[in-house]
Amino acid sequence: MGLLSILRKLKSxxxxxxxxxxxxxxxxxxxxLLKQLASEDISHITPTQGFNIKSVQSQGFKLNxxxxxxxxxxxxxxxxxxxNTDVLIYVIDSADRKRFEETGQELAExxxxxxxxxxPVLIFANKQDLLTAAPASEIAxxxxxxxxxxxxxxxxxxxxxxGEGVQDGMNWVCKNVNAKKK
Amino acid sequence: MKLKRLLxxxxxxxxxxxxxxxxxxxxxxxxxxxLSPGTDVxxxxxxxxxxxxxxxxxxxxxxxxxxxxxxxxxxxxEDHKFYLFKVLRAHILPLTNVxxxxxxxxxITGSYDRTCKIWDTASxxxxxxxEGHRNVVYAIAFNNPYGDKIATGSxxxxxxxxxxxxxxxxxxxxxxxAEIVCLSFNLQSTLIxxxxxxxxxxxxxxxxxxxVVMLTGHSAEIIALSFNTTGDRIITxxxxxxxAVWDVGTGRKLHILIGHxxxxxxxxxxxxxxxxxxxxxxxxxxxxxxxxxxxxATLTGHDDExxxxxxDYTGQRIATSSADGSARVYNAETxxxxxxxxxxxxxxxxxxxxxxxSRILTAxxxxxxxxxxPHTGQCIQILxxxxxxxxxxxxxxxxxxxxxxxxxxxxxxxx
Numbered sequence: 076m077g078l079l080s081i082l083r084k085l086k087s088x089x090x091x092x093x094x095x096x097x098x099x100x101x102x103x104x105x106x107x108l109l110k111q112l113a114s115e116d117i118s119h120i121t122p123t124q125g126f127n128i129k130s131v132q133s134q135g136f137k138l139n140x141x142x143x144x145x146x147x148x149x150x151x152x153x154x155x156x157x158x159n160t161d162v163l164i165y166v167i168d169s170a171d172r173k174r175f176e177e178t179g180q181e182l183a184e185x186x187x188x189x190x191x192x193x194x195p196v197l198i199f200a201n202k203q204d205l206l207t208a209a210p211a212s213e214i215a216x217x218x219x220x221x222x223x224x225x226x227x228x229x230x231x232x233x234x235x236x237x238g239e240g241v242q243d244g245m246n247w248v249c250k251n252v253n254a255k256k257k
Numbered sequence: 258m259k260l261k262r263l264l265x266x267x268x269x270x271x272x273x274x275x276x277x278x279x280x281x282x283x284x285x286x287x288x289x290x291x292l293s294p295g296t297d298v299x300x301x302x303x304x305x306x307x308x309x310x311x312x313x314x315x316x317x318x319x320x321x322x323x324x325x326x327x328x329x330x331x332x333x334x335e336d337h338k339f340y341l342f343k344v345l346r347a348h349i350l351p352l353t354n355v356x357x358x359x360x361x362x363x364x365i366t367g368s369y370d371r372t373c374k375i376w377d378t379a380s381x382x383x384x385x386x387x388e389g390h391r392n393v394v395y396a397i398a399f400n401n402p403y404g405d406k407i408a409t410g411s412x413x414x415x416x417x418x419x420x421x422x423x424x425x426x427x428x429x430x431x432x433x434x435a436e437i438v439c440l441s442f443n444l445q446s447t448l449i450x451x452x453x454x455x456x457x458x459x460x461x462x463x464x465x466x467x468x469v470v471m472l473t474g475h476s477a478e479i480i481a482l483s484f485n486t487t488g489d490r491i492i493t494x495x496x497x498x499x500x501a502v503w504d505v506g507t508g509r510k511l512h513i514l515i516g517h518x519x520x521x522x523x524x525x526x527x528x529x530x531x532x533x534x535x536x537x538x539x540x541x542x543x544x545x546x547x548x549x550x551x552x553x554a555t556l557t558g559h560d561d562e563x564x565x566x567x568x569d570y571t572g573q574r575i576a577t578s579s580a581d582g583s584a585r586v587y588n589a590e591t592x593x594x595x596x597x598x599x600x601x602x603x604x605x606x607x608x609x610x611x612x613x614x615s616r617i618l619t620a621x622x623x624x625x626x627x628x629x630x631p632h633t634g635q636c637i638q639i640l641x642x643x644x645x646x647x648x649x650x651x652x653x654x655x656x657x658x659x660x661x662x663x664x665x666x667x668x669x670x671x672x
Contacts, residue, residue, distance in 0.1 A: 076622060076664075077606030078353060078395075078648050079480065079522055079564055082438055086454060086478055086496065124666050125351035125369060125645075152350055155369060155392050155412065 076128060084128060084139050085159070092137045093252050094159050098185065099166035100178050101145040104201040108166060108235040109142040112245070117236065122146065126156070134249040140164075150181065157190035162197065162248050169200045169208035169232070179218045186223065195251045196228045197244055204234040227251055260311045263319055268612035268654065269528050269570040270327045272320065274311055288529060289324070290571040294332035298324050335615065337657050339628065339671040341642050343381035347374060352662035353395045354649045358404035358421065361653030364660055365407055366668045367394035373409045375421065378658060381670055385424030389417060392436075396451075400442040406463070408449050410437030416451045418463060428466030432459060439481055443488040448505070450491055452479035458493045460505065470508030474501060481523050485530040485547070492533055494521035500535050502550060512550025516543055523565050527572030532589065534575050536566035542577045544592065554592040558585055564606050569614040574631065576617055578605035584619050586631045596634030601627060607649055611656035618659060622646040626661045626671075640671055 084094075097105045106127060110117045113129045123144035131138050141156055163185065167178050182198075185191060198220065200211040211232040215221070220230060229247050233240030261282070264273040270289040275282065287305060302320050306312050312320055350369035357364045363384060367373050373387040373394045387394075387409060396410035399421065406427075407419045416430040416437055435455035442449055448469065452458045458472040458479050472493060481494035484505070492514075494500045500514040500521055519538035526533055526547060533545040542556040542563050561581035568575055574595065578584040584598035584605055603622035610617055616637065617629040626640040626647055645665035652659055659671040 076646060077564060077604060079606065082436075082454070082478070082480055083496070083520070085436065124349075125664055149349060152370065155371070158412075 081128065084130075084141075091135060092139060093161045093248075095138055095140045095162045095164055095248065096156055096160045097140055097142040097164045097166065098153055098181075099145050100168070100174060100181065101147070102171070103145060103166040103168045103178070104235045105142045105145060105166045108199065108201065108233075108241065109140055111235050111238050111241055112138075112140060124149075133245055136249055136252070138245075138248070153185070154188065154190070157188060160191060160194050161252055162195050163191060164197045164199060164244070164248070166199045166201050166235075167214060168202050169211075169214060170202045170205040172207075172209060175209075175214070175217050182218060186225075193226050195226055195248075196223070197248055198228065198230040199235075199240075199244055200230055200232040201235055203232045203240065204237050258311060260313075260316065263316070263323060265323050265326060267327065267330050269572075270331065272323055274309075276311055289327065290528065290573070292324070292327060292331065294328045296324075296328065298328075331613075335613075335656070339638060339640060339659055341640070342670040342672045344642070345376060345381060345383075345668040345670070346666065347383050347386075348372070348666050348668070351645075351664040351666055352648060352668055353393065354397050355651050355660050355662040355668060356397055356399055357651055357653045357658075357660070358399045359401040359654055360404065361655060361658060363421070364651070364653075365397050365399065366662055367397040367409065368666075369393045371411070371413075373397055373407065373419075375407070375424065376668070378653070378670065387417070387419050387424055387426070389426055389429070390415070395436065395438055396440040398440055398442055400446040400463075402444075403446050406442075406446070408440055408442060410440040410451055412436040414453070414455075416440060416449065416461070418449065418466070428461075428463075430459070430461045430466065430468070432468055432471075433457070435478075439479065441482055441484055443484045443505070444486055445488045448488075450482050450484065452482045452493055454478040456495070456497075458482055458491075458503075460491075460508070472501070472503050472508055472510070474510055474513075475499070477520075481521060483525045485526040486528055487530060490526070490530065490547070492524050492526065494524035494535060496520040498537070498539075500524045500533065500545075502533070502547070514543070514545050514550060514552070516552050516555075517541070519562075522563055523567075525567055527568045527589065528570060529572055532568075532572065534566050534568060536563035536577060538562040540579070542566050542575065542587075544575070544589070556585075556587050556592060556594070558594055558597075559583065561604075564604060565608045567609055569610040569631075570612050571614065574610075574614070576608045576610060576631070578608035578619055580604040582621070582623075584608055584617065584629070586617070586634070596629075596631060598627075598629045598634050598636070600636050600639075601625070603646070607647075609650065609652060611652040612654050613656050616652075616656065618650050618652060620647040620650040620661060624663075626650050626659070628659075640669075642669060643667065
């Protein structure tokens, strides 16, 4: 990657490039999702201390996906990455019910950010492979997603581990990238 | 004009003249870039005396003595083995760039955690944290050779000037409309130049903190800039595939170096300001006459993007590093490839010579930094330990300490 490549991915993307920001609490499965998207090995994933960037081709788009570490102490730095975001993907551990409130709060704060205003948001209800996972409908209700009116949004149940539902979510992303990209 | 005293400069080899003119103390340098242990001292001193009237007959012995000392220094064979001295873990997010002051007594690190930290080289202790930026601190620099000031350029679109001694912020330079990604002091330490993703570069007055001039004309992001040694020219390298040469005094564009077929990655003057080297994503490196702007040579050989280029201190050799995982050394005179540095298992994003020109240091995405012999291309040492890719690396002036900055949030000192 290198610093120079990061700068190249930072600049205003040409027509067919999409900048996607992948956020969510620690242990939500963001990096697993990123690696699943890039068809990479997902057996040895450790907490992300900084960020990971991968580019994947999908439906004629080059998706530059930025996976940002979700630990509490580095969440204040999420805003380093807001500029030029085309789509926000927010990942939730559907089996970690104890943290639904926390993750809902973080999401609400993101949706209030001026630099992310109007940016389409996809919420992945991840870890559906676990028996204890809450269904997407329950999470949508718990997070009051229906009150989001300033942008298009979607919730998609998935398992980053098995890959189930991931492609459906990315199809939605490609369909709903801002009109200017098309 | 009256000569006060003579000073020695080891790298690049030279003699500094301190003299009085019109009651004012001034300095100038006699560059001895071609000096080697085998150079005939008698002939050289005669040449110097012919060209420099300040060197009178009475000074001859002293000049001979200085040249002998330079030759002794140049002839020293060092076989320094580096070991990991300290791991600095104070940054909580990935590092960007790192830089030493001239004496090497301290160094600075920039980070995604929005700070720049000043470190004591000998102890590895954190001296100051420069806080105030609202986004990634990307570009950093000391005003070497003085080393009393630090400049930081940030994704928050501002540049800040700090005291290296106290960590106090002197000025915040506002005006860019996008991320600042490169900056430099002039050697005279009167100006800071900043290059930005907003396609412009700006020159700022260090004393009063005002914008002196804006350099406009590029049609894409500026990602590299470099002053020449005398400080009257500056070059900017851009993603628009060109490099521009500007007059510092007026901000007028003197030349556009057109030839590369992809984004510029790096651009630099050589010491005597006669040549410019540029690296590009088009897999080549080009050499240009700095005065006329005419291309002198195209250095080919890499199989992928050239990510970094640099001259050695005397300007006699050029090193290039590439996304193909190799680095190369070229002779600036013959333009021939002298050595291939092969062994890294990932792209090489940074490359530099030590001041002596006897070693090359490379930083790679394979999580290692490597030390090479520029003459043979042989890998001398692999610096292992980082747990993620290395973004930046630097030698101190003496060449016996190395620092590396990584995506793993640490900086490591090797000595």
